[in-house]
Amino acid sequence: MSEKVLAIENLDFGYTQERLLYEDFSLHVNIGEVVCIVGASGSGKSTLFELISGNVKAQRGNIHAASLSQIFQDPYTSFHPTYTILNQIKDVASLDGLDVLCEALNLDEVLLHQKPHQLSGGQLQRCSILRALLMKPKLLLADEPTSALDNITGLHVMQLLMQCLDSVGILLITHDKALAQWCGDRMIELKS
Ligand SMILES: Nc1ncnc2c1ncn2[C@@H]1O[C@H](COP(=O)(O)OP(=O)(O)OP(=O)(O)O)[C@@H](O)[C@H]1O
Numbered sequence: 640m641s642e643k644v645l646a647i648e649n650l651d652f653g654y655t656q657e658r659l660l661y662e663d664f665s666l667h668v669n670i671g672e673v674v675c676i677v678g679a680s681g682s683g684k685s686t687l688f689e690l691i692s693g694n695v696k697a698q699r700g701n702i703h704a705a706s707l708s709q710i711f712q713d714p715y716t717s718f719h720p721t722y723t724i725l726n727q728i729k730d731v732a733s734l735d736g737l738d739v740l741c742e743a744l745n746l747d748e749v750l751l752h753q754k755p756h757q758l759s760g761g762q763l764q765r766c767s768i769l770r771a772l773l774m775k776p777k778l779l780l781a782d783e784p785t786s787a788l789d790n791i792t793g794l795h796v797m798q799l800l801m802q803c804l805d806s807v808g809i810l811l812i813t814h815d816k817a818l819a820q821w822c823g824d825r826m827i828e829l830k831s
Pocket residue numbers: 654660678679680681682683684685686687
């Protein structure tokens with residue numbers, strides 16, 4: 640049986656008492672699985688990652704997550720503006736496998752010596768994916784990981800993420816139901 644890397648049990652959460660975004664919500668992710676979260680803007684998709692990361696606390700329920708890394712929706716807020724990309728990657732991850740991953744992400748290693756504002760949004764998003772994979776997580780939280788990429792690059796990135804599934808479980812936020820159907824083992828639709 641494959642290892643469980645995320646268990647959410649009977650979660651209640653709302654930023655206010657009047658509007659619960661999650662009510663008795665449960666979700667499990669195993670290594671080897673891609674679980675997709677879809678739903679309208681404001682339905683609570685990014686909030687789920689905030690809950691899993693421990694940045695906000697649920698009113699009720701339990702969350703158990705294995706070692707995780709995250710790919711954020713906005714590549715520009717993913718990195719500190721004043722340090723080079725490489726320094727920021729080194730702070731949190733080993734560089735083992737850097738060359739192979741850079742090649743798979745079509746990312747010139749020279750770019751890693753630059754500061755975030757010197758890269759395009761798509762280059763920065765691929766750096767964010769590189770950092771997340773070098774952290775060798777068991778659980779990968781990916782919030783619209785291909786939003787800054789053209790269709791072909793986005794497809795290659797998704798294929799790369801899926802190649803990692805022997806050692807990781809992926810929770811993927813996407814507005815793209817076709818993508819969710821293509822790559823997801825399960826799709827959870829949040830209601831607004
Ligand atoms: N820190 C916060 N304090 C109060 N309300 C918040 C906070 N963060 C988000 N919200 C509200 O919670 C709801 C869910 O927000 P969230 O960002 O999780 O939605 P989303 O589904 O990820 O949206 P999008 O697709 O637009 O990124 C929204 O109504 C939002 O205004």
